[in-house]
Amino acid sequence: MEKRERIPPAGLADVRIVAASPETARQIAEVLRRCFSSTEQRSYPAGPEGGTRLHLSVDTAHAAEPARSWLAASTSASGNRAQSDEI
Template sequence: MHPTDTATPPSAGHAEIRIVAATPEAARAVAQTIRRSFAGTEQRSYPVPEGGTRLHLTVDTETAAESALSWLATSRSSVLTGPHVDEV
């Protein structure tokens, strides 16, 4: 677990997003795309020990663009999906 990760979930109506990319530019491009759909907090970035960048941001899922809200309303968790091997 990364020292800045937290086991405490975000408050209701919010989601924590972690982006890991080879370059800071790639991580910022993904964050920018997410911000087009969700209001969010200031991003925080950290170097990845093996190289690359880890970017963290919190988004407000209750203040989402219409397209994101409709996706959230229709999406469902799948039994087949779970954490990646490097996630808790």
């Protein structure tokens, strides 16, 4: 059976960060929190080779600068294809 991914409601985005160390993942999450309202992060082991996978949801409807100006100026990427290593 194919696993179906839950699509977040409009204005929200689920973010997954995979990094070699928990500290690196937390640093990236902190940058996102400075730009967007977000949920509390959840972290998990990244796999047999080590590392950390961190998940959080961000609210793009309540973006702070500099994200607000970037979102207003950006265009959607063509080809919304998943990368080959996404799960």
